[in-house]
Structure formats: structure tokens, C-alpha cells
Amino acid sequence: MFSYYLQLALRSLKRSPGLTVLMVLAIGFGVAASMTTYSVFRAVSGDPIPWKSSKLFVPQIDMWGPKGRSDNGEPPDAMDYADAMALQRAHRAKLQSAMYQVSPSVVPTGAGKHPINVSGHAVYSEFFPMVDAPFRYGSGWGDDADRQRAAVVVISSKLNEKLFGGANSVGRSVSIEGKDYRVVGVLDDWNPQPRFYDVVNTGGFSSGNEDVFLPFERAIDVGMPNDGNTNCSEIPAESGFVGLQHSSCVWLAYMVELDDAAAVSAYRQYLDGYARDQQQAGRFGWAPNNRLRSLPDWLDSEKVVPSDTKVSLLVALGLLIVCLVNTAGLLLAKFLRRSSEIGVRRALGAQRTAIYAQFLTEAGIIGLAGGVLGLLLTGVGVASVSWVLPKDIASLARLDAPLLVLTLLVATAATLLAGLYPTFRASRVQPAWQLKSN
Template sequence: MLAYYLRLGLRSLRRNPMLTSLMVLAIGFGVAASMTTYAVFRAVSGNPIPDKSAQLYKPLIDNWGHANGRTSDDPPNAMDYTDAAALMKDGKGVMQTVSYPLGLSVIPADPKAKPFRVYGYATYADFFPMFGVPFKYGGAWPADDDARHAPVAVIGEKINQRLFGGANSVGRSIDIEGNRYRIAGVTRAWNPQPRFYDVNNTGGFAADPPEVWIPFTRAVDLQIPTWGNNNCNGRVAPGWDGWLHSECIWLSYWVELPDAAAAARYKNYLHAYAAQQQQAGRFDWAPNVRLYNVTQWLADQHVVPQESQVSLLVAMGFLVVCLVNTIGLLLAKFMRRAPEIGVRRALGASRGEVYRQFLAEAAMVGVAGGVLGLLLTAGGVLGIGMVFDPDIARLARVDVSLIALTLLVAVVATVLAAFYPTWRAARVQPAWQLKSN
């Protein structure tokens, strides 16, 4: 019977192409607007590390208080060197790492080749297993290399391709800023979005993945400055040591904890550490600490752009308006066929059969609107950069899941919109229609 209902629906849609076109256009534009904005919202609001987001935590310690008129009760969103070094030394987590961004020059072995700039991080060995960095060759350097301030490095496959033709370069050396580093591993392309581990410097989104990592301890020895934000509150003594021992915040600290109980214990540890600093005279305010897991940290930093949320709500409202118009068009179309319905009912068709016939017809409108919506969504995703920041717009893409969702939303929305017109059509009284016609 479904095939029969579909044939009846197709015949009915062909009888009035103008009305059919209006319904398909309404559904297509409404679905395209909502799916285009949803593609952006999905890209920026996803969980960048779902397997471990509940085990990775961002500790914060208030080392500024209310000095210089600061009114916020939240600790600064980064950490200074004094606190980061102390937490790393205590090592209270399963794993922990501190990092900061670097802008480095790589000098090729070929004297004819020009040096080139790369973006990377100074960090600890735990960085790689904590954040699930995938390796093509080798792996992270041993933890002992952190303690030895060893000249080792992990590089990305892009650099590996450029310098070594994509071959396994583990054990070979690379010249960075005039210093030789032994390559411990080569990563595959890795650029989680949002970039949760460095929200402070990227805002959560960065187009280019990092391509080199060196030990934090080595970078500090070489006095390599940060390529990211450096915020100071108060006077800073001159020189590198003066900066290290200042209250300037420029480091991103993360710790891995196995469960909520461990997180509670770690927060108590942070509170005790801050209290110790207060007793030592470094802080003249009560301990003020925070501990966020990945999703909490992204929410606290408002990583999802507000314009994407507003745009999604506006687009959903537009879809509702389109569906209301579709309801009106379906109602006009179905009620115009009241004589036909009356004859069918008089010949023995039940109300259920009328429901199935008209809902099948509405589903065909939904499929056509969904196909149009897919084409418009593809165009909308290509042009989304005119509305959103390019680093965010490039994350939106049309994939299999978005195609399936677009078609599903179009069909389901159209069928739901058809329920009231179908209900009205099914209540047509056969006797009245036969008498009047």
C-alpha cells in the first residue's frame, strides 16, 4: 500500500506544481539555514578529547588577588613559573605537564635550503600520552630527558616530510635555532578543535597544528621566550630570572586524575599549597583555587562563540516559520481535495488510510525539500567565512552525518507539519461532500 500511496501523492503534487514548489522551497531554505549554522555550532562545541575529558584537569591558583584594582574573584586563566614548577615537582597527579607556545626557526641540513619558521610547544614528556598525540614513528622522549634537560624533540609529519622526505627520522638530529636536537618521535597530523590545552593563546581555535615539541626544561635553560600571551600584574625585575620569578602568567598547566575522588583530593592539595604561600607572605589573600576538567574549562572560557549560538537559535526560528507556512500550504492543498476524500471514504476508505496517504505525500515533499536543503547547505558552508571568523568557519564541513541529519530533519519536520492538515482532511464528512457535489 505504501507504493500506492506514494503514486497517489506524486500524482497530486504534479497537479499543482506551483504549490508544490512553494512547499519544497520553504522546507529547503528552512532546513538549509538551520543545518548550516548547526554545522558551525557542532564544530566549535564538540568534545575535543571525549575518551579522557573527564580525567584531564586544569588547575588554577590566584597569584594576583585584588592588586591594582582587580575585581574578579576568578583566578587568572594561566599560571606563573613559580607555581607551575612547584606543582610539577610535587607530582600529585597520575601525569602532569606544563607548556607554553614557541616560535622557532628550523635550519635544514642542506646549505642551499633556507631556514623556516615553525610553531610548537615547550612541554614535558607526559604531554603526549595525556592528550593522546598519535605517532607515526617513535614516541615521546623518556621522562628522564625532562630531568636531564636533554636536547631532544618530537616533530610533526609535515616537517618530517620537508626535511627527511617522510622517512623514519627517529634518532636523527634537527637544527632548531642553531642547536641540535635528537628526534624522539614523529607525530601524525594532530590538531584537536577546540585546542583545549592552549585556550589562553589560541582562543580555542587554530588553523595550523603544532609541528615541534621540545622539553620545557631545555627551553627554560635556553631562555626561549613565549610566543603566546604574557600577562603581568605589578613590577617585574629585569632579566630572564626576574621574569621567571615574577607573578607574570604565561604557562598552561594540566594534570591527569583517574576519578572524581582523586580530583577532590587534588583540589584540597591546591588549597593547601595556596595556604602555604599565604603563610609564607607571598599572598595576602585567602587561598583561591579552581580545578576544571576539559568540558568545564571550555565552558568557563566561553570557547563556543556566542554568535554561533545566536545564529543557531535564529536559524531554528526561521525553520519554524517555514514550517508554519508549510502547514498553511498543506492545509489549503488537502482541503481543496475534500470532494475526493469524501468519495474515497464513501467507497470504504478508513480515516487511517487517509492519514497514511497524505502523510506519505508530505514525506515526499520533505524528501524534495531535504535534497534542496542539502544543496543550499553545501553552498552555505562554503560561504560561512563571510559571517564567522575564518579559523572557525573552516571547521564546518558537509559530511555523511550532516547529510543524513539534513534529510531526516526535512522529512520529519514536514511530516509533523502535515499532521494538522491531515487531521482536518480525515474529518471530512462523506455525506456532506456527496450531497454538495
């Protein structure tokens, strides 16, 4: 029976090719606009570590007081060196790590090769299990390497390919800023977006890879400067990197892992107790004003998802609705123009369900054709988003299999939805009236 309705639908569409093309274009453009903006929104709003994000938290300590708070009373979104080290020493979380951004130069082995400027982070050993960093070879370093300020390094698979041809390089040496570091691990392909472990310094998104991870204490010892953001409420008393460490400037990201609600409550109490101790010591002249946000709440508070992507998605959905309304109007005019045909079919015994099936089949074909056109236009749209969005965000949009399937489903379902009312009106045609009028 479906093949019969399919034949009727194709004949009807061929009889009015101009109207058919107009409806397909309306659906295609509406769906393409929606799917293109959705591909961007999906990329920037996804949970970067969904299996664990509820256990990861970012603490904030108000070390500046009222003069340094934002308009909504928020404390700084990063930490100064003194508070970060105090939290690190207290070790009240299951896993924790202070971190800061570095951009050292790596010198490849072999005569005549030029240094490579790379990016990375100085972190503690607990960073790797905390963020579930995947390893291709080896692993991260241990607590003893932190304490001994060992010259060890974890490198990316990309840097490993450049330096060692992709072979297992664990145990080999890498020259970083003129000093030899022993490779203890090579990361697998890993570039989480947003870069959740250091939103403050990366802005959330970065098209570049993190190539090196060094022990935090080692980086401090050798004076490897901070390459991330530095915010100060007052000018440091001393100059240079050492002066930064002795100042109240905030430049360190900090993250902890807490397994359950009890651990979260205990850590929050610890933060408030620490702030009260600083108040009693005369360092803070204000009441505790701390925050402890889960990773999803932290990303939301930092507005990692750009507001313009949300607006663009709403505008695109509005365009799709307009296209569907126009398509519904065209289908209504097309179906009611065939009232005589419907009246004859009904007079010959066709049920209303048969009329529904016939015209919904026709609407489905239009939706499927619009979906195919929408796929082509979505591909063009995804390739062109770099014209209107920052490169780091635009590079995340991609046309993959789920998006292809979703585009076809949205186009077909939307057109069927648009065809419900015209089909309902067509099924209500009275056979007697049509036969008398003819």
C-alpha cells in the same frame, strides 16, 4: 499499497506545480540554514577527547589576590613560573605538565634552503600520554630527558614530510634555532579542535598545526621565548625572558590527569594547602582562592564556544520553525481543497488510516525534495561561513556523511510533522456533507 499512494501523491503535486515548488523552497531554505549553523556549532562545541576529558583538570592559583581577580572573583586563567614549577616538583597528579607556546625556526638540511618558522609547545614528558597524542613513528621522550634537559624533539607529520619526505626520521637531527635536536617521535595527523591543552594561548581554535614539541626545561635553558599570551599585574623587576620567569606574570598553561574523585579531592586539598603555605610565607596576603576544573568545565568557563554561534543556531532553528508553519498552512489549504475527493473515497469505504497514509506520503515527498535542495544549499552555506565567522572556526565546518544523512532526515521528519495537522483535518472530512454539497 505504498506505490499506489506514491502515484496519487505525484499526481497531486503535478496538478499544482507552483504550490509544490513554494513548499519545497520553504523546506529547503529552512533546513539549509539550520544545518549550516549546526555544522559550525557541532565543530566548536564537541568534546576534543571524549574518552578522557573527565580525567583531565586545569588548576588555577590566585597569585594576584583581589586586585587581579575578574569581576566574578576568578583567579588568573594561567600560571606564573614560580607556582607552575612548585606544582611540577610536588607531582601530586598521576600525569601533569606545564607548557608554553614557542615559535622557533627550523633550518632544513641541504645548501640554499631557507629556515622554516614553525609553532609548537615546550612541555614535559608526561604531556604526550596525558593528552593521548598519537604517534606515527617513535614516541615522546622520558623523564630522564626532562631532568637532563636533553636536546630532543617530537615533530608533526607535516614537518616530517617537509624535512624528511615522510620517512621514519626517529634518530635523525633537526636544526632548531641553530642547535641540533634529535627526533624521538613523529606525531600522526593530530590537530585537536578545540586545542584543549592550551586554551589560554590559542583561544581554543587554530587552523595551523603544532609542528614541534620540546622539553620544557631545555626550552627554558636555551632562552626560547614565550610566543603566547603574557598577562602581568605589575611590571617585572627584570627585563627579558629571565625577568618573566622571576615575575608574577602569568604565561604558562598547566594540566593534570586525575583518575577518580578521591584523587580530585586530594589534589584540591593540596592546592589549598599550597596557597596557605604561600600566605604564611608572606607571598600571598589573602585567603586561598583556587580552582580545579575538569576539562569540559574549563572549556565552558573560558567560553571556547563563541556566543554568536549559539545565537546563530537559535535564529536558524527559528527560521526552520517559520518555514514549517508556512508549509503546514500551504498543506492545509491544499488538502482541504480536495475535500470532494476525500468525501468520495470515504464514501467508497476508504478508512481514515488510508487518508492519513495518502497525504503523509505526499508530505514526505515534499520533505524529501526539500531535503535534496537543502543539501545543495547547505553545501553552499558551509563553503560561505568564512564570510561571517573567523577563519579558524569557519575552517572546522564541513559537509560530511553524517551531516548529509541528518539533513535529509530533518527535512523529511520536519515536513511530516508539519503535515500531521493538515492530514488530521483532511481525514475528518464528512463524506455525507461533501456528497450533499456536490
